[in-house]
Amino acid sequence: RKEVEQDPGPFNVPEGATVAFNCTYSNSASQSFFWYRQDCRKEPKLLMSVYSSGNEDGRFTAQLNRASQYISLLIRDSKLSDSATYLCVVKLNTGGFKTIFGAGTRLFVKA
């Protein structure tokens, strides 16, 4: 089983739609969680951290469920510019930090 798993998609949604991505992680020692966005042939950029209480940044809402070991990202009112790959990132502390990237979920927002 992969340490971090995401649905690869692609998710094809119309502009204005709401779309949600889930990510599951297998190691209960996971401490920190992030969503990154990666555009085609570019480096990943931090979208938002994910906190236990859940957090929102504009149209983006991230949630963490430690009991079920998953995190989610909700995008409301999708824009064409939201088209990208969304990477789930988990950081463990097992005597040293280890960063694990999910394979990413591809999103296409169409007019």
Add this chain to the structure above:
Amino acid sequence: GAVVSQHPSRVICKSGTSVKIECRSLDFQATTMFWYRQFPKQSLMLMATSNEGSKATYEQGVEKDKFLINHASLTLSTLTVTSAHPEDSSFYICSARERGRDSTISYEQYFGPGTRLTVT
């Protein structure tokens, strides 16, 4: 936010030659730099973790004699792909973690723009 640069952004080399990629933190000191590789339509794969002044720690399956990493200063790490082969063609990305960060607190890694290597 913090800026990390990579040079070159693109490089084409012949099979058997060596290629050096530089990663610099421009406005902060990075005690730790990470090197990733990404093949088309695949996720980022961590290759190695580089700590300033010490030997890099390589992930399982990454040949340390083929991918030489040097982190000689707090703002510069280099990755040298030795005797490159076509299968080494990939997108190489570095990231840096700022000095002084409490290891118990979650932190952000700042990514460089990446280097696209094509070996012919």
